[in-house]
Amino acid sequence: MEKKHVTCVFCDQCCHVSVETENGLIKAIHPYNPAVPAICSKVQLWDSYVNHPDRVVKPLKNVGERGEPKWQEITWERALDEISEKLKSISANYGSTSVAISAMPINLQSGAGLVRRFANLIGTPNYITPMELCVGNTAQVHRTTYGWYTAPVYEKSDCIVLFGQNRSLENWPQDYLGIMAAHQRGAKLIMVDPRKNELGEKADYHLPIRYGTDAALLLGWLNVIIEEALYDQEFVQTKTVGFEQLAERVKDYPPERVAEITGLDAELIRETARVYANSERAVIPWGVVTDMQKNSTSALRCQCILRAICGFIGKSEMVVGPGTGVLSVSELEMHDALSEDIKAKQLGTENYPLFTYKGASLFKDASIETFGYPHYNIADGSCMAHPPTLFEAMRTGRPYPVKAILVLGNNTLLSFANQKGILEAFLNQELVVAYENFLTPTAQLADYVLPGDMWLERPALGPAIEVRPILTTSQQVLAPRGECKNIYDVLKGLAERLGLAEYFPWANVEAFYDWRLAPLDLTWEQASQKPAIPLKPATDGSRFGTPSGKVELYSSVLEQLGYDPLPYFREPDDPTLAEEYPLIVFVGLREPTFYNTCLRQIPELRKRIPEPLLLMHPEDMEKYGLKEGEWVWVETPTGKLQIIVKADSVQPPGTIRIPHGWWKPEKPQGLKNHLSDAML
Numbered sequence: 021m022e023k024k025h026v027t028c029v030f031c032d033q034c035c036h037v038s039v040e041t042e043n044g045l046i047k048a049i050h051p052y053n054p055a056v057p058a059i060c061s062k063v064q065l066w067d068s069y070v071n072h073p074d075r076v077v078k079p080l081k082n083v084g085e086r087g088e089p090k091w092q093e094i095t096w097e098r099a100l101d102e103i104s105e106k107l108k109s110i111s112a113n114y115g116s117t118s119v120a121i122s123a124m125p126i127n128l129q130s131g132a133g134l135v136r137r138f139a140n141l142i143g144t145p146n147y148i149t150p151m152e153l154c155v156g157n158t159a160q161v162h163r164t165t166y167g168w169y170t171a172p173v174y175e176k177s178d179c180i181v182l183f184g185q186n187r188s189l190e191n192w193p194q195d196y197l198g199i200m201a202a203h204q205r206g207a208k209l210i211m212v213d214p215r216k217n218e219l220g221e222k223a224d225y226h227l228p229i230r231y232g233t234d235a236a237l238l239l240g241w242l243n244v245i246i247e248e249a250l251y252d253q254e255f256v257q258t259k260t261v262g263f264e265q266l267a268e269r270v271k272d273y274p275p276e277r278v279a280e281i282t283g284l285d286a287e288l289i290r291e292t293a294r295v296y297a298n299s300e301r302a303v304i305p306w307g308v309v310t311d312m313q314k315n316s317t318s319a320l321r322c323q324c325i326l327r328a329i330c331g332f333i334g335k336s337e338m339v340v341g342p343g344t345g346v347l348s349v350s351e352l353e354m355h356d357a358l359s360e361d362i363k364a365k366q367l368g369t370e371n372y373p374l375f376t377y378k379g380a381s382l383f384k385d386a387s388i389e390t391f392g393y394p395h396y397n398i399a400d401g402s403c404m405a406h407p408p409t410l411f412e413a414m415r416t417g418r419p420y421p422v423k424a425i426l427v428l429g430n431n432t433l434l435s436f437a438n439q440k441g442i443l444e445a446f447l448n449q450e451l452v453v454a455y456e457n458f459l460t461p462t463a464q465l466a467d468y469v470l471p472g473d474m475w476l477e478r479p480a481l482g483p484a485i486e487v488r489p490i491l492t493t494s495q496q497v498l499a500p501r502g503e504c505k506n507i508y509d510v511l512k513g514l515a516e517r518l519g520l521a522e523y524f525p526w527a528n529v530e531a532f533y534d535w536r537l538a539p540l541d542l543t544w545e546q547a548s549q550k551p552a553i554p555l556k557p558a559t560d561g562s563r564f565g566t567p568s569g570k571v572e573l574y575s576s577v578l579e580q581l582g583y584d585p586l587p588y589f590r591e592p593d594d595p596t597l598a599e600e601y602p603l604i605v606f607v608g609l610r611e612p613t614f615y616n617t618c619l620r621q622i623p624e625l626r627k628r629i630p631e632p633l634l635l636m637h638p639e640d641m642e643k644y645g646l647k648e649g650e651w652v653w654v655e656t657p658t659g660k661l662q663i664i665v666k667a668d669s670v671q672p673p674g675t676i677r678i679p680h681g682w683w684k685p686e687k688p689q690g691l692k693n694h695l696s697d698a699m700l
């Protein structure tokens with residue numbers, strides 16, 4: 021019996037697991053730390069995924085029209101030859117910016133930095149990732165405030181504030197157990213959520229906030245904390261800039277006004293603000309809900325400001341910056357291989373600059389001064405094109421044509437809003453390549469599908485998202501199935517054909533890891549014996565990676581980019597729509613049974629949720645004359661879909677909830693079949 025440590029990326033919790041093998045076969049998977057059962061049931065279904073009969077295990081070429089399921093097997097050599105020839109000709113005809121890349125760092129693990137290296141070397145700034153909707157935008161906002169991305173430490177906290185997160189053993193179990201352990205030793209739990217979910221039942225305070233008004237609540241908390249002088253005055257004086265302007269701004273948000281906006285009780289707003297600020301060490305962990313609302317940037321800014329002025333930075337909220345000792349992912353990505361002219365052409369630069377090179381460049385000097393080098397790509401979600409602007413260019417050729425897209429380890433079509441627009445964009449491409457495990461709706465639109473390995477079949481070095489000064493390792497357990505390849509081999513194969521071989525000189529991915537580890541005097545073989553290698557932090561926290569070197573309560577970068585440098589609140593509702601569209605839709609419910617658009621082909625999981633479900637309060641079902649299990653049409657000003665209704669008494673009346681990422685892999689493929697029922 022042999023034991024290996026592996027990072028599961030069936031979802032973005034990225035749990036360390038211990039895999040027991042015998043004669044090369046997996047016998048059992050356990051939590052890495054046997055004392056803490058921090059894994060979910062999905063990981064035990066690895067066999068249904070790895071050996072699924074529909075898995076793509078050979079390169080495929082579509083010999084029909086785009087979206088017509090006419091697949092022919094092709095050799096790797098031939099596929100890479102044809103793809104690279106096509107890339108050369110598109111680049112020659114329309115310019116290097118006409119090639120786009122869409123990649124998912126979580127799924128590709130340490131391959132993500134190599135993808136950006138490849139994009140930069142072929143001269144395209146038009147790289148996107150679904151992380152822009154999730155963590156990536158949080159990271160940009162964190163950077164405007166303190167130059168890095170915070171990570172909460174539950175073990176050190178005595179107050180935990182959750183915005184809409186319903187953690188459980190099936191949904192981010194490590195965080196759930198961390199929260200529960202802290203709660204059991206007395207940490208206060210404050211749950212902000214229109215719904216009283218299972219975790220909310222256990223909370224000390226449940227704030228049933230009106231959807232989309234998180235920023236107002238947080239501005240109200242800041243009002244109370246500043247008015248009552250509950251903040252850390254020494255930290256504010258020595259480590260921040262802009263306190264006076266902030267204090268002036270939050271005067272506009274007294275608890276009574278915030279109570280009107282949020283639907284919460286003014287005294288509850290005061291009391292919870294005091295509980296948070298008077299804690300010795302409190303945390304506000306990241307949650308996707310705050311990433312996806314109209315006031316997202318201001319709500320995230322307020323969270324950052326609260327962490328800072330209440331003195332929790334470096335205590336329970338760690339903002340230490342990257343580690344040193346190995347080449348960082350940001351340096352590996354070779355961002356300076358792109359000229360300034362090309363960076364300026366990145367799609368979205370004009371209207372959404374914070375995400376793009378334009379925004380990142382405003383932190384360049386600060387990151388050199390603070391970390392010792394230009395750290396461009398914070399949390400793998402920076403310096404990117406704006407996805408809707410990219411799709412628009414793919415569809416219309418404006419402001420310039422984008423004619424090829426490489427989709428690496430993600431289901432782009434179902435990962436962003438406006439599926440019909442994205443579909444049109446894909447149909448207008450001269451080349452679509454998908455590197456995938458299955459024929460997802462996006463892969464069904466490809467000219468070539470290249471079979472990728474999965475997490476049990478690859479060695480990995482480095483966390484999926486680089487935020488802590490630590491390198492993690494994940495050992496390879498299984499040989500890749502069929503002809504599946506690691507992303508490194510695919511990029512190397514393409515780079516060689518495109519005259520870029522010198523930038524991918526390593527014989528294989530392990531040799532590449534040897535190169536990355538050389539400054540630590542370690543080989544991959546040695547390093548991979550341990551699940552984690554601590555690195556020396558690049559900063560002791562005395563200087564923050566912002567232009568002022570301080571925590572910017574008043575953001576100089578937002579100001580330079582033409583935005584309000586302070587947080588504010590905007591009404592999320594459009595009252596002109598209320599008569600025609602009386603219900604409010606919460607779009608994008610994540611179902612922990614799956615992971616975004618993934619895992620839908622695992623029969624055991626589909627038995628748990630066979631169909632997408634609309635959640636609605638029973639009172640509303642009665643009002644609209646609907647019955648449980650009935651198919652209904654849901655229509656918004658931008659589209660409509662048909663879905664099964666399910667009664668849910670914790671859904672606030674007047675609102676409904678629609679899940680995210682549905683397609684049915686068992687259904688026939690191709691555009692004529694709505695890409696396996698993806699286009700609802």
Ligand code: SF4
Nearest residue numbers: 028030031034035060
């Ligand atoms: S929560 Fe489950 S699926 Fe997600 S990483 Fe952990 S074990 Fe894997």
